[in-house]
Amino acid sequence: MQTGEVLRRQVFNLLDAAKGGRLKKLKEVNKHEIVEGVTEDYMERRVQTLLSYVKQHSPYYKEHPEWTKLEDFPVMTKGDFIEHYDEVLVDCVREQGNLYRLSTSGSTGTPFTVLCDGDKMSRVNMNFISCMELNGFRMGMKRGEFRAWIKGKNTISKWKSFKNNLIMVDISNMGDESLDKICRDIEKKKIQVLVTYSSALTALTQYIRKTGRDISRWSVEMVFSMGEALPQETYDLTKELFGFFPVRSYGNNENGFIAIQLDEDPEYTVDLYNFYPEILKLDSDEPAEPGELGRIVVTDYYNKTFPMVRYDTGDTGKMRVYYDKNGRVHAKYTEIYGRRGSLMYNTKGEPLSIHVFMNTLLKFEGTVYQAKCIQWGEKDYELLVNADRSRLDETELLAAYRHYLGEDAELRITYVDQIPIQASGKFMVCENKWNGRKQA
Known part of the structure; x- marks a missing residue:
């Protein structure tokens, strides 16, 4: 010490x-x-208190008195919050002193600052x-x-x-x-x-x-x-x-x-004291089935300056909710897949965890310095590779990726000198640029 x-x-x-x-x-x-864990009463009370508050103080939510329960409220992405930024801010925000800024560096291309x-x-x-x-x-x-x-x-x-x-x-x-x-x-x-x-x-x-x-x-x-x-x-x-x-x-x-x-x-234990978590289907705002991969959506109970109701974080995962012997509620993310832009699919249309690409890279330690797999189409993939080409067995590398992508994957290698780390400090090992129905 x-x-x-x-x-x-x-x-x-x-x-x-x-x-x-x-x-x-x-x-x-x-x-x-x-x-x-928390009680059901706590969750219900916190949600209703927040919804009542935003309908009184946030111009964006004031316009919709018909929204009475959480499911009535729209799911909001980062882009939605940016588009309606001034409307979401509570009425008295300009009168508040000592506001703080919660900023994301924009690792996905969209910088975002939330006031609190x-x-x-x-x-x-x-x-x-x-x-x-x-x-x-x-x-x-x-x-x-x-x-x-x-x-x-x-x-x-x-x-x-x-x-x-x-x-x-x-x-x-x-x-x-x-x-x-x-x-x-x-x-x-x-x-x-x-x-x-x-x-x-x-x-x-x-x-x-x-x-x-x-x-x-x-x-x-x-x-x-x-x-x-x-x-x-x-x-x-x-x-x-x-x-x-x-x-x-x-x-x-x-x-x-x-x-x-x-x-x-x-598994990841969800903080139910500060947040109401939801997992919604990838292609609609309906709740995902238990154990189904879906979009991670959270409602933040305590930001009274820039209320974030049903915030689509951009990440995907699976969640289970259960009650203990005392009747208290617990929630666990059983799997977190990461950004939807990083959610890759194999040639059968099945989602792949980011773990797959990280684990594959580890097999080529010392030879492949960096690699990033990009999905361009249903079966079309490009592999950006920064490696010691004199020691690299291309056939082995392609086979390692095809093991997860599918043997019928149309996979090509593009050699690069460097794959930059993003401003956030993250290095993306995969990215989905497919405009097909499975891309978020």
Whole structure:
């Protein structure tokens, strides 16, 4: 336990106690409700309170008094919210001071900023801490955040970095030189928690294994994976290297963390305290059947500035809902497939998890540096490859992808020098550009 960690935790607790201990209470309730579930009454009450509020204060929803229950309200994509931005904002937003901005970098080509008040911002922060603490995090621990940090865009000040005990770990380039520097920084700066996108974690752990790097002097106690789905191979390798399992999470910048892995549960526990989750069919706004792949839609209970009712996150997954012996409600995402633009189909029209493409890449470690599979048609695929061509067996690579895409896949290779990491820090291993009926 580092001195800086203890001091920051004490300062946080003292400052919060001086204000009535609200943040601590919020955090503890959040943790309790994630683990123990919520009551049906709570869900119904929160939904009705939110719907009544938006019909009174949001010009967009005011126009439709006939919308009385959640199913009546339209499902809104990021594009829909952007189109109706000023109408969705509550009436008194211009009179509110100290508004906060929840911004997504636009990794799918659409930057988006959601405004919120101090209460929602506190909930976002305590939600993050709650998800971390449920997996062993201690307030004040030094964490390294892996992102494509861009000066003047998303970097943070030295004061904020010091206050939050946060180290900016730049992953704009994930070549061996950059990874060597990242490893040296982790050791030298005594980083305790790695908060990273799964693609960056995959690159880091593969590099450690490939180089046989000694990490015994590292101070890392926790690895927190965000963004795209974490391949099982990376999960297992992280556990092998560090001696503990990485934590899988699901969320976004607009709302916060929506679901979290608890212990080594392969499923994601949904935060029913802050969100009402739905899985809707891929081609309609009807509820998906239990266990059916569908669109992940969430209603955010607590953003009173920019209400997000039935927000289509752009991701796809499967969910199960169940009741425990006390009658409390629990929800689990049993599978998260990621962005619909990354939802690929094999030649039979069956959906493929992003795991498929990540796992395939791992088989060619050291030869294929990057690869991205693009679907152009029902059976038409292109494979962008950055590799050591002198060592690459094309036939073997094509066969590995056809194993999942289908033996009748029309698959061609295009060699490139680099496949850029997106501004968000994510690297997309697949993309659906098909205009056919299966593309979202």
